[in-house]
Amino acid sequence: MNESTHNLETAGPGDPAAPGDPAADAIADGVRHGLDPRSIPLQRVVGRIVTACVSLPLAAGIAVAWAAGGPPPGVVAAIVSGWAVITGGLGWWLHRWAALHHRYASYTVNAEDIEIRSGVVWRKAICVPRSRVQHTDVSQGPLERRYGLGTLGIYTAGTDYAKVSLDGLEHETALRIRDHLLPPAGADAV
Amino acid sequence: MPSEPAAPSRAIEHRLHPLSIGFSLGSQLRRAIFPLIVGGASANFLGVVEMRTVLLIGLIPLVAGSVVRYLTFRYRYEEAELVIRSGLLFRRERHVPYARIQNLDAVQGVFHRMLRVVEVKLQTGGGQEPEATLTVLPLPALEALRQRVREGKREAAEEAAAADAAATAVPAEPPADRTLAGTAEGRTLLHLPARELLLHGLLQNRGMVLIAAAFGLAWELGLFERASDWIAGEQSWIGPAVEGAASDVVAAGILVTVVAVAALVVAFVIFARMLSVAWTLVRLHDYRVVRSEEGLRATFGMLTQVAATIPLRRVQTVTIHEGPLQSWAGRVAVGVQTAGGSQAGQSGNADPHRHRLAPILRRDRLREFLREVIPELDAPEVGWEPVSPLAFRRVVRGTCFLATLASVPLYFTLGAWGVAFHAAFLVWAVFYARRYVECLGWALKDDMVWFRSGWLWRRTTIARYTRIQVVALRTTPIDRWRGMARLLVDTAGAGAAAHKVDIPYLPLDTARQLRTHLAAEAARTAFRW
Structure with missing residues (x-):
């Protein structure tokens, strides 16, 4: 989760991200945008890692039990097929989930607020007024860096939504939204 | 004693009251006593060491911690902030701007009052924990602290007001706040006389909470086992007496049994409410909310006196x-x-x-x-x-489902009577759903x-x-x-x-x-x- 040098350069106070600046307002188009399509393969890689993390220890456990000459061959076959079903099912489900998640996630940047939609079964649309943004950050994990994506974190003084995060954004876009959300210089009213 | 390089300011550093050692030891003991007893008991049970040894060894770090805390704790008033230093190995220096201090709460228990000291909690915007707890200060030091915080806040507010005046499009709410406060200093908004407290104790169910707490404590200490041993013991008269009475009641028919059980329940409820009243009278004694310059100030308590500001x-x-x-x-x-x-x-x-x-x-x-x-x-x-007008249908489905679920065991135990209970539950479920949605x-x-x-x-x-x-x-x-x-x-x-x-x-x-x-x-x- 390290910020690139680029965003450190643009994050200084009083930089030209104040409202009225055309570059900052261009991002606030009030149009609902989907996430970057590259977030699907990224999520699928994550899904495969999760699948491996679940299934490999299981496989190791089964192998140890078998080597120790525990259960009879019939039971071993049943356990192994159960393992195959779990691994295959989980892998398939996470593969599908990436596309589903991408389909229902979106964001809308308006002049005075940002709305983030997410969730497939339980959907939510979280609206954060710009005047309530305490601070923001853009993070990039190693996988995200490979795909050129970034995660935008928006912090508010709220309780349930003290942190609202939006992942699967193109890194550049995340930085631009971040700059748009930054409070205008001189409005530090705490 | 830490021999720090001289602080960058010439402000005088204050220390806590020497009794702090005792109070902080006391509060730590209260937290540690259960684990210690449990640990000691299990060590005793395993035959490793005596329980007394475990307790003594457990006490050493607590005492040492309290002494070190007292010796290293310092606070000083800077121009715009309170600086608190503490810690021996991990030194901590906290800077709390006066303007950020939201609540300055004072708590005084019985011992505090006897020894004329007070525990002070400072709360700031972030987090749920108090920013700093000063255990314990002499009373004059609390007044000084209040005074400094008040002054610091006023200065900060004036600066903010000046900034407001310079900037445009700022709500006019805080200035209005201030003028109101200026005209209404120290006005009592709410005072609860004993009569109201009595009513409060009767209306709320504090008694049950107290009973539950006592129950839990008794369970932890194994009092129940001892009590049951005693009641059911050979020489005891209580066990046979209760048993005899119970069998007499049951023998007298179902009506008497129901009445007896109801009487027991009523007696228990009355007992709980009386506990609740007593607890309220002590805890919220002389409850008062005063509107002052700082905001709302609530003071209450007979044994433990509390002063909280909002x-x-x-x-x-x-x-x-x-x-x-x-x-x-x-x-x-x-x-x-x-x-x-x-x-x-x-x-x-x-x-x-x-x-x-x-x-x-x-x-x-x-x-x-x-x-x-x-x-x-x-x-x-x-x-x-x-x-939505469709809400009732959704709620009623949920409540009816719960009612059915609750009556399933009744079918098993009561047979045909289960139908009557089920019907009654369903009527209640519909009625409840209707009222819930209306509200x-x-x-x-x-x-x-x-x-x-x-x-x-x-x-x-x-x-x-x-x-x-x-x-x-x-x-x-x-x-x-x-x-x-x-x-x-x-x-x-x-x-x-x-x-x-x-x-x-x-x-x-x-x-x-x-x-x-x-x-x-x-x-x-x-x-x-």
Whole structure:
């Protein structure tokens, strides 16, 4: 989760991200945008890692039990097929989930607020007024860096939504939204 | 003794009262005594060491910690901040700007009062824990601290006011706050005489909580086993007497049994309520809310005296609580959630904010009281908007399902009588669902969003637009099928158990409009901690 040098350069106070600046307002188009399509393969890689993390220890456990000459061959076959079903099912489900998640996630940047939609079964649309943004950050994990994506974190003084995060954004876009959300210089009213 | 390089300022460093060692040891002991006893008992059981040895060894770090804490703890007043240094190995220096100190609470237990010292908790905007706890200060030091914080805050407020004047488009609320405070210093808003406290104790169910706590403690200490051994013991007369009485009652027929059980229940309830009254009279003795320059100041307590301040600016939401007994007696309770203050449900007996700001209040005084807490508020009566007309069907399905689930065991135990109980439960479920949905309501008035829920235990929460942080619209699959949505208005300082503006079963269009409206209103204004 390290910020690139680029965003450190643009994050200084009083930089030209104040409202009225055309570059900052261009991002606030009030149009609902989907996430970057590259977030699907990224999520699928994550899904495969999760699948491996679940299934490999299981496989190791089964192998140890078998080597120790525990259960009879019939039971071993049943356990192994159960393992195959779990691994295959989980892998398939996470593969599908990436596309589903991408389909229902979106964001809308308006002049005075940002709305983030997410969730497939339980959907939510979280609206954060710009005047309530305490601070923001853009993070990039190693996988995200490979795909050129970034995660935008928006912090508010709220309780349930003290942190609202939006992942699967193109890194550049995340930085631009971040700059748009930054409070205008001189409005530090705490 | 830490021999630090000289501090960059010439301000005098103050220390805690030497009795701090004793008090901090006491509070640590209270926390550590159970683990120690359990550890000691199990070590004893395993035959490793004597319990006494374990307790003694456990005490050493506690004593050492308390002494070190006292010796290393220093605080000093800088121009705009309070600086607190502590720690021997891990040194900590905290800078708390006066302007950021939200609550300065003083707690005085019986021992504190006998020894003329006080425990002080400083709370700032962030987090749930107090920013700093000063255990313990002599009384004059508390006054000095209050004085410094008040001055520091005033200076900061003046600076902020100057900045406000320079900037445009800033709400005129804080200055209004100040003028009001200026004219109304030290006015008592609420005083609870013994009669009201008696009523409060009767109406609320503190007794059950106390009994449950006593039960838990007795369980931990294994008192039950001993008691049952004693009652059922060979020489005891209690066991046979109770047994004999019980069998006599059962032999006398079902009617007598029911009456006897009912009498026992009634006796228990009366006992619980009496406990509740006694507890309330002691705990909330001389409850008083005073409006002063700093905000609202609540002072109460007979044995442990508490003084808690709530700056008006920090009030995020206000919740009005009405239980069935309360509304029968024409009383309500008012609680406030403050940013950064501690929330309900936080542990620790000495937490001054565990109580509602107005634990009991005459209904006809509600309006007056609310206007002191939220100056913009006109009247607590609003025209409530209902939720979706389809909500009843959804709720009634849920309650009927629960009623059926609850009556399944009755079918097994009572046979045909189960049908009667099931029918009665279903009637209740329908009735309850009807009333519950009728009581759900929301309103927009005076630049505030209002939300009311609950039939018997009704709660009304008011959030000003200026305090709205995030507006979230949530839908479940059933919501989408029925064209509904749930709207949550997030504010600062809303604890997990707090009643929030969280409106279920809204028609989707209404929910969307409300969301847009609230978000726009929130965006228009600036939030101040």
